[in-house]
Amino acid sequence: MKTYLDCLPCFMYQALRAGRVSTDDENKIKHLIDSVGNMLKDIPMDNTPPETGDIIYREVRKITGVYDPYKKIKEANIKEALSLYPKLKKIVYASDNRLLTAIRIAIAGNVIDLGVNKEFNIIKDLEKTLKQDFAILHFNEFVTQLEKAKSVLYLGDNAGESVFDKILIEELEKAVTYAVRDIPVINDVTLKDAIDSGLDEVAEIISSGTSAPGTILDLCNNTFLERFYRADMVISKGQGNYEGLSNVDRSLFFLLKAKCKVIANDLKVQENDIVLKAINT
Amino acid sequence: MKTYLDCLPCFMYQALRAGRVSTDDENKIKHLIDSVGNMLKDIPMDNTPPETGDIIYREVRKITGVYDPYKKIKEANIKEALSLYPKLKKIVYASDNRLLTAIRIAIAGNVIDLGVNKEFNIIKDLEKTLKQDFAILHFNEFVTQLEKAKSVLYLGDNAGESVFDKILIEELEKAVTYAVRDIPVINDVTLKDAIDSGLDEVAEIISSGTSAPGTILDLCNNTFLERFYRADMVISKGQGNYEGLSNVDRSLFFLLKAKCKVIANDLKVQENDIVLKAINT
Numbered sequence: 001m002k003t004y005l006d007c008l009p010c011f012m013y014q015a016l017r018a019g020r021v022s023t024d025d026e027n028k029i030k031h032l033i034d035s036v037g038n039m040l041k042d043i044p045m046d047n048t049p050p051e052t053g054d055i056i057y058r059e060v061r062k063i064t065g066v067y068d069p070y071k072k073i074k075e076a077n078i079k080e081a082l083s084l085y086p087k088l089k090k091i092v093y094a095s096d097n098r099l100l101t102a103i104r105i106a107i108a109g110n111v112i113d114l115g116v117n118k119e120f121n122i123i124k125d126l127e128k129t130l131k132q133d134f135a136i137l138h139f140n141e142f143v144t145q146l147e148k149a150k151s152v153l154y155l156g157d158n159a160g161e162s163v164f165d166k167i168l169i170e171e172l173e174k175a176v177t178y179a180v181r182d183i184p185v186i187n188d189v190t191l192k193d194a195i196d197s198g199l200d201e202v203a204e205i206i207s208s209g210t211s212a213p214g215t216i217l218d219l220c221n222n223t224f225l226e227r228f229y230r231a232d233m234v235i236s237k238g239q240g241n242y243e244g245l246s247n248v249d250r251s252l253f254f255l256l257k258a259k260c261k262v263i264a265n266d267l268k269v270q271e272n273d274i275v276l277k278a279i280n281t
Numbered sequence: 282m283k284t285y286l287d288c289l290p291c292f293m294y295q296a297l298r299a300g301r302v303s304t305d306d307e308n309k310i311k312h313l314i315d316s317v318g319n320m321l322k323d324i325p326m327d328n329t330p331p332e333t334g335d336i337i338y339r340e341v342r343k344i345t346g347v348y349d350p351y352k353k354i355k356e357a358n359i360k361e362a363l364s365l366y367p368k369l370k371k372i373v374y375a376s377d378n379r380l381l382t383a384i385r386i387a388i389a390g391n392v393i394d395l396g397v398n399k400e401f402n403i404i405k406d407l408e409k410t411l412k413q414d415f416a417i418l419h420f421n422e423f424v425t426q427l428e429k430a431k432s433v434l435y436l437g438d439n440a441g442e443s444v445f446d447k448i449l450i451e452e453l454e455k456a457v458t459y460a461v462r463d464i465p466v467i468n469d470v471t472l473k474d475a476i477d478s479g480l481d482e483v484a485e486i487i488s489s490g491t492s493a494p495g496t497i498l499d500l501c502n503n504t505f506l507e508r509f510y511r512a513d514m515v516i517s518k519g520q521g522n523y524e525g526l527s528n529v530d531r532s533l534f535f536l537l538k539a540k541c542k543v544i545a546n547d548l549k550v551q552e553n554d555i556v557l558k559a560i561n562t
Contacts, residue, residue, distance in 0.1 A: 005301075008318070009296075009297055012290035012293050018288065030286065030287055034321050038318060038319055041318065041319060095376035
């Protein structure tokens, strides 16, 4: 997905939020906003948003000197998600369609996103998403490909959401590889976060090799790229991965909640809609 | 009121919205956003937000070549407000406290603001505001000063809202001067808009002499300043005027709806609260 004009002010808000989480020094935050404002003219509009996100969050690290500003928030979100895990498993077991319910739960976890300009309440949003209609639901394609697949590559998105991903991975009953960001960026899931979420019990965890808040193939390492092209099935969670991969040339399933108008328009759905979208199947 | 860090990304959104209203040429809009992004580093944080607004909307005019992008929207809002006028007059006549009801109506009109990042529905917001509790209500001070006053200076805010102002001015029963922006900026009320709203029937209309979307005394002309300091009572409508005058050294009544968090925090109220606040009385 290309960068839209609406993304530009949003990058400024992201810099402000990341600056505030990193430091109380208003001068440093002002310097960061000035710097990001000055960068806008050099951002090619055919960049995907996470490519620009990568540049901006590098600037956050450089100016504030803080490597992982969302560390404590990520830990708290993982803890809260883990406390919900037993209840969510019961919901899956009690449902008529375990796989579809697990998909809903995984999408519900996608509200735990500190990149977009939204406040969230995990429990309330979860209850809502469990009842919500899908705006796009390519479930048959998902089941067909899953039945044939031996290997599944699952692209993680946010820390905390990762616990909800575990529930879906357990329902896939396949050899799953779970890909994480190489270093902390926003509240995206890293190797440590994935292990804290218990994903090492159900999947092999690999780094995508990138610090971008989304999957940009040009920035990923060879191990990841090999898995990406050789996996029988790829499941991509969240907005950042969608933004990076929406025009990719292999079959793929996007699971996400459209949390901003730009993504919603790109997907031709409404803001806050939930989506299971297949491409190239 | 000083510029807060949160104002900076908001300026970018304002540039984007004004750019879009002015032109369909995405390259021009991108150029405008780049230019505003580049300006941020030169904005002193002790500027009031409308001082910066003035600079930004000059840039909108310069880059898009459009002098009054909100012209048609302003005309439509005035037309809609005029169609509500008879109904609103009935509400005033039927109320227990005509002055307070007229104040509420004038504040309800304050939702017609295309500077802030909010969509509005005049009729729905009006109904809500008529029932809403005030977060700050210095009504006794207002009545006391009004009773003694011979001359009232009323600082207009947005076009359309101006019709609602007329209803309050009619209840004041004083010699009222209504001050407008010197040239079009966002959807702020100008001389033409004020006349289209029927304000010439109830007040003398003067220009503040400024193109800023708020009252910045340093930018106002002498005629305005004389009225400002000599008026027995000054009523200031809306956010832009509050931002410019919140620290001024004369008695003043602010009537507004707090439409963004920054203003709400500055006033120590909640977002969407309504306020009648006296200073220096």
